Amino acid sequence: MRYAFMRSILCLLCLCSSSTWLLAQTSEIIRSSRPGQSFTPYTVGSNVFQIQSGLNINGFEVSNEEDGSGLFFLALGRFGITETIEVRTEFQLANNKATFIDQEETSSGLSAWTVGVRFNILNPEDVRKPALGFQVDLNLNVASEDFKSDHIAPKLLLLHSQALSNRLGLTTNWGILWNGNDATPRGLYTFALTYALDDKWSLLLENYGEVEDGDFDSRFDTGIGYLLNSDLQLDLGAGYGRNDGVSDYFFDFGVSARF
Numbered sequence: 001m002r003y004a005f006m007r008s009i010l011c012l013l014c015l016c017s018s019s020t021w022l023l024a025q026t027s028e029i030i031r032s033s034r035p036g037q038s039f040t041p042y043t044v045g046s047n048v049f050q051i052q053s054g055l056n057i058n059g060f061e062v063s064n065e066e067d068g069s070g071l072f073f074l075a076l077g078r079f080g081i082t083e084t085i086e087v088r089t090e091f092q093l094a095n096n097k098a099t100f101i102d103q104e105e106t107s108s109g110l111s112a113w114t115v116g117v118r119f120n121i122l123n124p125e126d127v128r129k130p131a132l133g134f135q136v137d138l139n140l141n142v143a144s145e146d147f148k149s150d151h152i153a154p155k156l157l158l159l160h161s162q163a164l165s166n167r168l169g170l171t172t173n174w175g176i177l178w179n180g181n182d183a184t185p186r187g188l189y190t191f192a193l194t195y196a197l198d199d200k201w202s203l204l205l206e207n208y209g210e211v212e213d214g215d216f217d218s219r220f221d222t223g224i225g226y227l228l229n230s231d232l233q234l235d236l237g238a239g240y241g242r243n244d245g246v247s248d249y250f251f252d253f254g255v256s257a258r259f
Contacts, residue, residue, distance in 0.1 A: 026044070026045025026046065026048060026080075026083065027042065027045065028230060029227065029230045029231075030050065030227070030230065030231050030232065030233055030256060030257075030258040031044070032050075032052055032225070032233050032235070032256035033052065033076075034052055034054060034223075034225070034233070034235045034237070034254040034256055035204055035221075035223025035224070035225060035235040035236065035237035035252070035254065036190075036192050036204050036206045036221060036223055036237065037173075037190050037192075037206060037208045037221065038171045038172070038173050038190040038191075038192040038206060038208070039118075039133075039135060039157060039159050039171075039173055040131075040133075040159060040161045040171055041118075041120055041121070041122075041123070041131045041132050041133025041159035041160060041161055042120055042123065042131065042133065042161070043078075043080055043083065043084055043085060043086040043118055043119075043120045043133075044078050044079070044080045044086050044258065045080045045083055046080045046081070046082050046083050047080060048079070048080045048258060048259070049077070049078070049079050049080075049258070049259045050077070050078045050079075050256065050257065050258045050259070051075060051076065051077050051078075051256070051257055051259075052075070052076040052078070052254065052255075052256040053073070053074065053075040053076070053254060053255055053256075054073070054074050054235075054252050054253065054254035054255075055071075055072075055073050055252060055253050055254070056070075056071070056072050056073075056074070056250055056251070056252040057069075057070075057071055057250065057251045057252065058070045058071075058072075058248065058249065058250035058251075059248065059249055059250075060246055060247065060248040060249075061246070061247050061248075062245060062246050062247075065099070065100075065101050065102070066099065066100050066101065067098070067099055068096065068097060068098030068099065069096070069097055070094060070095065070096035070097070071094070071095050071096075072092050072093060072094035072095070072096075072111060073092070073093045074090060074091070074092040074093075075090065075091060076088060076089070076090040077089050077090070078118075083120075084119060084120040084121075084123075085117065085118070085119055085120075086117070086118050087115075087116070087117050088114075088115070088116045088117065088118060088137075089113070089114065089115045089116070090112070090113070090114045090116075090137075091110065091112065091113045091114075092110070092111045092112040092113075093109070093110060093111065094107070094108065094109070094111035094147070095107075095108040096108070107146035107147065108144070108146065109143070109144025109145070109146055109147065110142075110143045110144045110147070111143055111144070111146075111147040112139055112143055112147065113139070113140050113142055113143060114137045114138060114139045114140065114155075115137070115138055115140065116135060116136055116137035116138060116155075117135070117136055118133055118134070118135040118159075119133060119134045119135075120132075120133045121133055121134060127162065127163040128162060128163050128164075129162060130160055130161070130162045131160070131161045131162060132158070132159065132160055133158075133159035133160075134156075134157070134158060134159065135155075135156075135157040135159060136154065136155070136156055136157075137154070137155045137157075138152050138153070138154055138155075139152065139153040139154075139155070139180060140152055141153070141180055149179060149180025149181050150180055150181050151180045151181070152180060153177065153178045153179055153180030154177065154178055155175060155176070155177035155178075156175055156176050156177070157173050157174070157175035158173070158174045158175065159171075159173055160172045160173070160174075167195055167196045167197075168193065168194070168195050168196075169193070169194045169195075169196075170191075170192070170193060170194075171190070171192045171194070172189070172190060172191050172192070173188070173189060173190040174188075174189055175187070175188045175189075176188070184212065184213065185212075186210050186211065186212040187210065187211045187212070188208070188209070188210045188211075189208065189209060190206060190207070190208040191206065191207045191208065192204060192205070192206040192207075192208075193205050193206070199227070200226055200227045201224065201225070201226055201227075202224070202225045202227075203222075203223075203224055204221075204222060204223040204224070204225070204237070205220075205222050206220065206221050206222070206223075206239075207219070207220050208220075208221070215244070217241065217243040217244070218241065218243065219239055219240065219241030219243075219248075220239060220240060220241065221237055221238060221239030221240070221250075222237065222238060222239070223235055223236060223237030223238070224236050224237075230258075231257060231258040231259070232255075232256070232257050232258070233255070233256045233257075234253075234254070234255055235253070235254045235255075235256070236251075236252070236253055236254075237250075237251070237252050237253075237254070238250065238251045238252075
């Protein structure tokens, strides 16, 4: 039933995107989802290829005897089929270590490989009005043994973005995803504010979280982006959360390039 629902959503979005392809156009400067967790509703544009990569250092602590750390590299490739439709694929390589009461566990290898598609449904000329998109990602069950799920895990996202002023912008995501091991879905959200200091520098402040079986987790992160030129961006980010007695954090550095 879950996959039949996804096929219905895809068919509906194909119809929507085919009727709105005139509303979008390729941006003069690169649009990257880095830094932060939020995705904007915009596509890269017809026949445009974009890559977004990052190196992430993270960790968690439950108590003095239970903690862990990790390092992972991710790369996301995006290609515009039309002005309003893009296909995308992302992979992650991870190396994690966790200590639980003097017992150490390690895991490493390909931690995720996803394929997906994004539809830019609405992109008004007035940036103060909401832009909307829809994204479907499938996490393939081809990861290394330490991370492999039993089944393909889908994620559905509604993407929203709009300008609040000449320099301040708002992006939100609302979605649902599965872990590939059971039928229990998780809800997710992101709420991000970006502020353009000038034509090159931008700041991010973001809240994001998930809910599953009534258990709600929320985290915060911040970041800064620097536009080297119209097709190349650098970014730095950091985040922190404390939920159910567990503290976690991350630092990351990324590069986004458009061709």
